[in-house]
Amino acid sequence: MKTALRGKLLATRSGLPAERRSDAARALRDAILALPQVEMAGTIAAYYSIASEPDTHGLVYALWKRGSYVLLPILQEDGDLDWASYEGPDSLIPGPRGLLEPGEPPRGSAAVARADVVLVPALAVDYAGNRLGRGGGSYDRALARVSRQIPVIALLYDDELIAQVPAEPHDRPVTAVARPTAGITLLPLQ
Numbered sequence: 710m711k712t713a714l715r716g717k718l719l720a721t722r723s724g725l726p727a728e729r730r731s732d733a734a735r736a737l738r739d740a741i742l743a744l745p746q747v748e749m750a751g752t753i754a755a756y757y758s759i760a761s762e763p764d765t766h767g768l769v770y771a772l773w774k775r776g777s778y779v780l781l782p783i784l785q786e787d788g789d790l791d792w793a794s795y796e797g798p799d800s801l802i803p804g805p806r807g808l809l810e811p812g813e814p815p816r817g818s819a820a821v822a823r824a825d826v827v828l829v830p831a832l833a834v835d836y837a838g839n840r841l842g843r844g845g846g847s848y849d850r851a852l853a854r855v856s857r858q859i860p861v862i863a864l865l866y867d868d869e870l871i872a873q874v875p876a877e878p879h880d881r882p883v884t885a886v887a888r889p890t891a892g893i894t895l896l897p898l899q
Contacts, residue, residue, distance in 0.1 A: 710875050711841065711844065711875045712844075714832075714833065714841060714874070714875070715832055715841065715843065715844060718832040718833055718841070718869065719761065719832065721868075722761035722762075722832075722866065723761050725761065725866070730761075730763075730764060731764070732889065733763055733764070733866060733867075733889035734763060734764035734765075734766075734767055734768075735767070736889035736890070736892075737763055737764075737765075737768065737864050737887050737888075737889055738765075738767050738768040738771060740887050740888075740889075740892045740893055741768055741828065741862070741864075741887055741893075742768070742771055742772070742775075744826075744860075744862075744893060746825070746826055746860050747772075747777075747826050749825070750777060750824075750825035750826045751777070751778060751825055752777070752778045752779075752780060752823055752824045752825050753772055753777050753778070753779050753780070753824060753825065753826045753827075753828065754779075754780045754781075754782075754792065754820075754821045754824035754826070754827045754828065755768070755769050755772065755779055755780070755781060755795075755827075755828040756781060756782055756828065756829065756830050757769060757781055757795075757801065757808070757809050757810070758830065758864075759806075759807050759808060759809075760807070762830055762864075763864045763865065763866060763889075765828070765864065766798075768828075769781070769795055770797070770798065773795055773796075773797065778794065779794065779795040780792040780793065780794060780795070780816065780820055780821065780824060781793065781794075781795050781801075781810065781811045782810070782847070782851070783804065783810045783811065783815055784804055784805050784806065784808060784810070784847065785818075788845050788846060788847050788850075789818055789847060789850050789851070790818060790821070790847050790848070790850065790851045791815040791816070791817060791818050791820075792815065792816050792817070792818070792820035792821055793810070793811035793812075793813040793814060793815050793816055794811060794813045794816070795811050795813075796811070796813055800812050800813060818850075818851070818854065819854055821851050821852075821854055821855055822854045822855055822856070824855070824859065825859065826859065826860050826862065827852070827855055827859060827860070827861045827862070828862050828863075828864060829848050829852070829861060829862070829863050829864075829883065830842065830843075830848070830863070830864065831863035831864070831865060831869070831883070831886075832869065833865070833869045833870070833871050833874055834863045834865060834869065834870055834871075834874065834883055834886050834896070835870075835871055835872060835873045835874040835876075836870070836871075836872060836873075836896065836897060836898040837873075837876075837882060837896065837897045837898075838882030838883045838884060838896035838897050839873075839874040839875075839876040839880055839882055840863055840874065840880065840881075840882065840883050841874045841875070846879075849879055849880055849881060852881035853879075853881055855881075860884050860885060861881075861882075861883045861884050861885075862883060862884070862885045862886065862887055862893070863883045863885075863886045863887070864886075864887050865886050865887070865888050866888065866889065867888045867889055867890045867891060869886075869888070870886050870888060870891075870894060882896065882897070883896060884896055
């Protein structure tokens with residue numbers, strides 16, 4: 710069921726026109742930057758988008774320019790995530806699976822636990838906050854290290870907040886989603 714849903718969502722994303730993706734990136738950047746929790750955060754764990762994911766490049770740069778300490782993931786051979794600081798676009802180096810990763814010294818897999826806000830990729834999120842990722846389990850492991858009091862926000866396109874996502878006991882729900890038109894939606898929805 711997860712595989713079929715992933716395939717459908719990835720196909721829909723691939724069909725989005727470049728202009729719509731660009732507009733979505735700006736709207737998501739603005740919505741995240743305006744969040745009080747983000748404005749007050751000293752450390753933000755984020756990700757550098759690839760392929761058809763909602764573009765985070767401008768958001769990561771804006772967070773860094775305004776003085777936040779931005780951590781980006783480094784994908785390990787075992788699928789777990791290490792973290793290192795983002796020091797501008799020139800600090801990124803090619804990583805596995807087409808990723809760009811920080812070239813700075815790794816801070817360890819537990820570094821995400823020190824973030825004040827965590828921004829995560831998702832293909833879809835349901836009303837309970839269950840997140841559908843790409844299936845590797847990297848973010849499930851990383852989010853298990855994050856306190857439940859820390860805002861965990863998934864960045865989506867507008868139609869990717871759905872009624873139900875298949876969830877397993879190890880899945881960690883997100884506390885909010887950001888969507889281009891709707892902005893921030895706190896979860897779970899009642």
